[in-house]
Amino acid sequence: MRGFDCEVIVLETAVPTTTRDGQTIHSFIVADRTASIMMNIWGDDGKHIRNGDILRLEGAEAKLFKGFLQLTTTRYGKIRRVGEDTMVFQEVPNISKMQWVTEEESRAMGPKEDGQC
Template identity: 60%
Template structure:
């Protein structure tokens, strides 16, 4: 799903769908994982982030995650929701921006944690429906 024109509307975490691109969102950082070093010398940082609708994993490549800490309120412009191993996460697009807009003063809900929800492909969904039909 592409959002073609920029909009001032912020997308809530509960509205994220796999392959959604080019949207803006705001959330508070709940916790940070230790950065993972990659073979090519780069790194990946993962964070649990939340807004009033729930929480999700934020994944950032490169050094953009080094300065983020718990309690930071971030705004992603040009965000993408992606699916990896049936787990949804949010990240910035190639030309996306991440900004720190505040600290420690945002209403949020940790649950539901959308990165724990099992996302099925259309084929997997059809197979499960067919298994549940009576003979």
């Protein structure tokens, strides 16, 4: 899913990682009223984000990475801090901890041996 807007609260921050080509990735666990998810922000946009920040993402994207769903912004997306510490959120379930498969992968697996889908 690509190009949607959402508002989340930052629950946890992780130590930034650097890719082989020198790009920085800032990772966070964020939540809204429905669930929590891992959010990755590329570049310097993530270095000022702290626990408790309420962020408005415009042009957000949810995508699978190694079978796990993650939230990020598109190239032209925007991140804006709109508040701090006062937002209703749901920490469980963390949908980034669930293993996801695409429809193509599901079809390739075929029916289970006991005849159930």
